[in-house]
Amino acid sequence: xxxxxxxxxxxxxxxxxxxxxxxxxxxxxxxxxxxxxxxxxxxxxxxxxxxxxxxxxxxxxxxxxxxxxxxxxxxxxxxxxxxxxxxxxxxxxxxxxxxxxxxxxxxxxxxxxxxxxxxxxxxxxxxxxxxxxxxxxxxxxxxxxxxxxxxxxxxxxxxxxxxxxxxxxxxxxxxxxxxxxxxxxxxxxxxxxxxxxxxxxxxxxxxxxxxxxxxxxxxxxxxxxxxxxxxxxxxxxxxxxxxxxxxxxxxxxxxxxxxxxxxxxxxxxxxxxxxxxxxxxxxxxxxxxxxxxxxxxxxxxxxxxxxxxxxxxxxxxxxxxxxxxxxxxxxxxxxxxxxxxxxxxxxxxxxxxxxxxxxxxxxxxxxxxxxxxxxxxxxxxxxxxxxxxxxxxxxxxxxxxxxxxxxxxxxxxxxxxxxxxxxxxx
Amino acid sequence: xxxxxxxxxxxxxxxxxxxxxxxxxxxxxxxxxxxxxxxxxxxxxxxxxxxxxxxxxxxxxxxxxxxxxxxxxxxxxxxxxxxxxxxxxxxxxxxxxxxxxxxxxxxxxxxxxxxxxxxxxxxxxxxxxxxxxxxxxxxxxxxxxxxxxxxxxxxxxxxxxxxxxxxxxxxxxxxxxxxxxxxxxxxxxxxxxxxxxxxxxxxxxxxxxxxxxxxxxxxxxxxxxxxxxxxxxxxxxxxxxxxxxxxxxxxxxxxxxxxxxxxxxxxxxxxxxxxxxxxxxxxxxxxxxxxxxxxxxxxxxxxxxxxxxxxxxxxxxxxxxxxxxxxxxxxxxxxxxxxxxxxxxxxxx
Numbered sequence: 225x226x227x228x229x230x231x232x233x234x235x236x237x238x239x240x241x242x243x244x245x246x247x248x249x250x251x252x253x254x255x256x257x258x259x260x261x262x263x264x265x266x267x268x269x270x271x272x273x274x275x276x277x278x279x280x281x282x283x284x285x286x287x288x289x290x291x292x293x294x295x296x297x298x299x300x301x302x303x304x305x306x307x308x309x310x311x312x313x314x315x316x317x318x319x320x321x322x323x324x325x326x327x328x329x330x331x332x333x334x335x336x337x338x339x340x341x342x343x344x345x346x347x348x349x350x351x352x353x354x355x356x357x358x359x360x361x362x363x364x365x366x367x368x369x370x371x372x373x374x375x376x377x378x379x380x381x382x383x384x385x386x387x388x389x390x391x392x393x394x395x396x397x398x399x400x401x402x403x404x405x406x407x408x409x410x411x412x413x414x415x416x417x418x419x420x421x422x423x424x425x426x427x428x429x430x431x432x433x434x435x436x437x438x439x440x441x442x443x444x445x446x447x448x449x450x451x452x453x454x455x456x457x458x459x460x461x462x463x464x465x466x467x468x469x470x471x472x473x474x475x476x477x478x479x480x481x482x483x484x485x486x487x488x489x490x491x492x493x494x495x496x497x498x499x500x501x502x503x504x505x506x507x508x509x510x511x512x513x514x515x516x517x518x519x520x521x522x523x524x525x526x527x528x529x530x531x532x533x534x535x536x537x538x539x540x541x542x543x544x545x546x547x548x549x550x551x552x553x554x555x556x557x558x559x560x561x562x563x564x565x566x567x568x569x570x571x572x573x574x575x576x577x578x579x580x581x582x583x584x585x586x587x588x589x590x591x592x593x594x595x596x597x598x599x600x601x602x603x604x605x606x607x608x609x610x611x612x613x614x615x616x617x618x619x620x621x622x623x624x625x626x627x628x629x630x631x632x633x634x635x636x637x638x639x640x641x642x643x644x645x646x647x648x649x650x
Numbered sequence: 651x652x653x654x655x656x657x658x659x660x661x662x663x664x665x666x667x668x669x670x671x672x673x674x675x676x677x678x679x680x681x682x683x684x685x686x687x688x689x690x691x692x693x694x695x696x697x698x699x700x701x702x703x704x705x706x707x708x709x710x711x712x713x714x715x716x717x718x719x720x721x722x723x724x725x726x727x728x729x730x731x732x733x734x735x736x737x738x739x740x741x742x743x744x745x746x747x748x749x750x751x752x753x754x755x756x757x758x759x760x761x762x763x764x765x766x767x768x769x770x771x772x773x774x775x776x777x778x779x780x781x782x783x784x785x786x787x788x789x790x791x792x793x794x795x796x797x798x799x800x801x802x803x804x805x806x807x808x809x810x811x812x813x814x815x816x817x818x819x820x821x822x823x824x825x826x827x828x829x830x831x832x833x834x835x836x837x838x839x840x841x842x843x844x845x846x847x848x849x850x851x852x853x854x855x856x857x858x859x860x861x862x863x864x865x866x867x868x869x870x871x872x873x874x875x876x877x878x879x880x881x882x883x884x885x886x887x888x889x890x891x892x893x894x895x896x897x898x899x900x901x902x903x904x905x906x907x908x909x910x911x912x913x914x915x916x917x918x919x920x921x922x923x924x925x926x927x928x929x930x931x932x933x934x935x936x937x938x939x940x941x942x943x944x945x946x947x948x949x950x951x952x953x954x955x956x957x958x959x960x961x962x963x964x965x966x967x968x969x970x971x972x973x974x975x976x977x978x979x980x981x982x983x984x985x986x987x988x989x990x991x992x993x994x995x996x997x998x999x
Contacts, residue, residue, distance in 0.1 A: 422735055426734075509788070516787070516788075516789055516947075517787055517789050517892070517944065517946065517947075518787065518889075518891070518892060518893050518913075518914050518946075519893065519897065519901070519905075520787070520902070520905075521762050521764075521785055521787070521902065521904050521905050521909070522712065522788075523712055523715045523716065523719055523762075523763045523764070524712055524715050525788060541729070541731065542729060542731050542732065543728070543729065543771065544719075544728050544729060544770060544771040545771040545772060545773055545774070545788075545791060546788035546791060547773055547788065547791040547792065547795060548771070548773070548774070
């Protein structure tokens with residue numbers, strides 16, 4: 225029996241800063257923690273791409289997070305930045321010429337402007353740093369002191385600018401801004417699987433509370449729906465099959481049981497990105513089968529909506545009010561339909577990413593919770609954390625893991641971007 | 651007016667329901683002895699199961715929903731789905747167990763769940779439910795939705811609008827329609843006409859004096875007074891009794907034994923009160939006023955014909971269906987351009 229619940233989560237804040245503090249609980253292969261400030265919503269950006277985030281199997285063997293300095297040492301990055309600067313100059317010339325469509329040209333310029341501006345600032349800071357460096361060896365101690373302070377200031381500014389550039393380089397993902405739907409389903413393992421599903425569900429509720437998001441449980445047991453604004457960005461990494469290994473309380477011989485559960489994360493579409501024709505829907509309620517209105521008094525207010533063209537179904541019986549159940553079922557339906565649409569779009573794009581983020585139906589296990597050994601391992605990045613009880617609270621530990629995943633994902637995106645540049649150049 | 655007094659009911663766990671005039675025949679449960687409270691402690695889920703089985707044995711409708719809703723209410727939630735699994739597997743305290751038994755015994759006598767827990771949800775409100783006040787139906791939620799869509803589109807009623815609009819409700823029940831609209835449309839003023847004196851007290855206590863007026867009047871008998879008090883109304887709404895008299899005998903005990911028959915019985919063709927409302931409407935409504943009614947699925951063509959013949963100032967507009975596609979809700983808007991250059995338009999839904 226499939227046992228599912230879902231979360232509907234709404235964050236209150238819009239700025240997410242992912243800071244990674246090294247704690248004794250973190251153990252991983254050569255993980256250099258990269259302190260990237262995550263992106264705030266950049267509403268000026270219009271180059272939106274949907275990153276295809278599916279993929280292939282296997283952990284990120286041997287790969288590691290590079291530091292900002294290491295990234296900037298890469299030839300490919302330097303070339304890419306040069307290319308952008310050239311492009312910017314060209315667009316600037318084109319925009320100022322007496323050409324048709326000047327507005328479009330100006331828009332193109334505007335897009336690149338902040339990035340190029342930062343690149344130039346970085347260049348000038350580098351020059352400043354070189355100049356100050358010379359003064360560090362000066363005979364005058366007072367001058368040396370001043371130079372040291374200046375130098376440190378330069379280093380900090382350079383670091384900040386580099387981070388800013390990296391930030392601006394990666395296009396924003398459309399779905400990072402959307403509401404989301406979280407669906408957990410028990411997999412293999414019977415009772416144990418259901419219990420585990422419940423625990424993970426509670427963990428995500430804790431995670432939502434930890435981030436100050438508000439959430440609404442839309443459904444339980446039957447279909448499910450949940451929704452959340454702008455937390456898709458974080459939660460997308462949770463999608464996949466989670467495996468738990470433990471000795472159940474009822475187990476007499478102390479054997480280890482393995483059960484699984486699946487998390488699906490569905491972005492909630494806006495009105496524009498997905499329109500549903502009401503003629504395509506069949507709305508089912510208990511009353512449909514007989515008399516209604518004043519003839520009948522019922523407390524069964526469950527609503528089931530079938531999208532006839534696709535056969536997708538959503539139900540809700542979370543509320544006592546039928547119309548509220550209908551609204552929630554509609555939200556669920558929209559999320560499911562949108563997720564299908566997304567799948568179609570993203571599965572078309574070939575992608576080398578290892579930090580896989582799928583919406584549904586992935587059979588690869590992304591994470592194992594070994595409760596006897598008190599550890600949680602994410603297989604995509606090979607990260608292991610300890611203290612399962614704290615982890616399942618959905619607070620700092622889950623945050624750490626999630627941030628790690630985000631950083632790896634960002635790095636892969638960057639590599640992909642630079643990889644493309646290399647291909648273009650040859 | 652026929653009223654059912656239920657005060658005799660629930661001493662201990664055995665009870666006898668005897669109805670007036672002995673009309674009810676074999677459909678009615680005459681004795682309802684409840685199962686004994688178990689000696690040891692039981693969990694919420696066990697209690698739910700036990701009662702579900704008992705309800706099933708006794709032919710109580712929706713046995714699973716009944717026991718789940720009652721348990722959820724006792725545990726402080728609206729639905730069982732919103733409670734954590736652990737809570738349901740915990741042992742109930744002796745007090746809670748006793749309460750569960752007390753409430754479920756009431757349900758055993760076919761009292762509707764809404765009366766047992768004394769509350770129910772309507773859209774985003776939770777309303778007090780006490781017999782014999784009519785329990786709002788899901789269809790009526792759709793009626794309010796329809797009205798909100800229409801009224802929000804109409805200039806002057808939406809949020810931020812300058813002018814005030816007056817809505818008249820005939821018959822208020824638990825206040826479902828009026829309170830929903832009052833909540834969602836801050837610019838709207840309400841006038842309620844009800845023949846139930848206790849309703850006036852209930853509404854007076856809500857502290858909405860600046861937006862709500864109640865008149866204790868019977869729309870059938872006090873038509874003149876109604877007309878003198880209610881003028882220039884932009885919207886008239888009602889969920890009038892619309893069952894055919896012959897339908898009354900086939901009602902489930904939940905409705906027949908506990909809800910006010912006056913809120914259900916619409917006469918031979920179910921149109922008694924509806925016709926009266928429509929007769930009075932042209933004088934109550936201002937220009938371009940609308941009438942919204944919830945009616946029986948068989949009514950729309952009957953009403954359309956009747957209105958065309960009997961009420962000149964009104965014009966049929968449309969029938970709108972509830973979400974299952976049946977026309978329990980129907981809209982009619984009838985108007986006539988009169989030589990007096992003022993025409994009333996109204997919609998019956």
